Amino acid sequence: MDRIDEPARPLGAKRAALQLRRQSAPVPVEAKDQRTDTGERTLASQDATVAFALRATAFGLLIERTQRQAFGTRLVQTMVFEDQPTFDRWCDSEPMRFDDPMLYDRLRREGHDALGGPR
Numbered sequence: 001m002d003r004i005d006e007p008a009r010p011l012g013a014k015r016a017a018l019q020l021r022r023q024s025a026p027v028p029v030e031a032k033d034q035r036t037d038t039g040e041r042t043l044a045s046q047d048a049t050v051a052f053a054l055r056a057t058a059f060g061l062l063i064e065r066t067q068r069q070a071f072g073t074r075l076v077q078t079m080v081f082e083d084q085p086t087f088d089r090w091c092d093s094e095p096m097r098f099d100d101p102m103l104y105d106r107l108r109r110e111g112h113d114a115l116g117g118p119r
Helices: 013-024 082-092 101-114
Strands: 041-044 050-057 062-068 074-083
Touching: 041 101, 050 101, 062 101, 074 082, 082 101
Parallel strands: none
Antiparallel strands: 041 050, 050 062, 062 074
């Protein structure tokens, strides 16, 4: 019998505890879009795993992309776009285009509004 065909080894104590903790993680509350008095707009996916904060600044459109996991890491990326073609190029490579098309459309519309260009 090859090693690959053998039954899986049992998980260690730490790994088993982590897996149990992840399985019993609370389901995130559905996120809602928010607009603040400072002109910042926050867009979030239905399960709140990805959120975008958009703010028009003197330098251009500031976007903060936050990606969360139930436990563990949180990835935050901050970008500034000076013009609409640069913003559109970034949007074309954004994975949310396929994962959540509704959020992607709202992101493009809000970005174009903030940059003062056509949708």
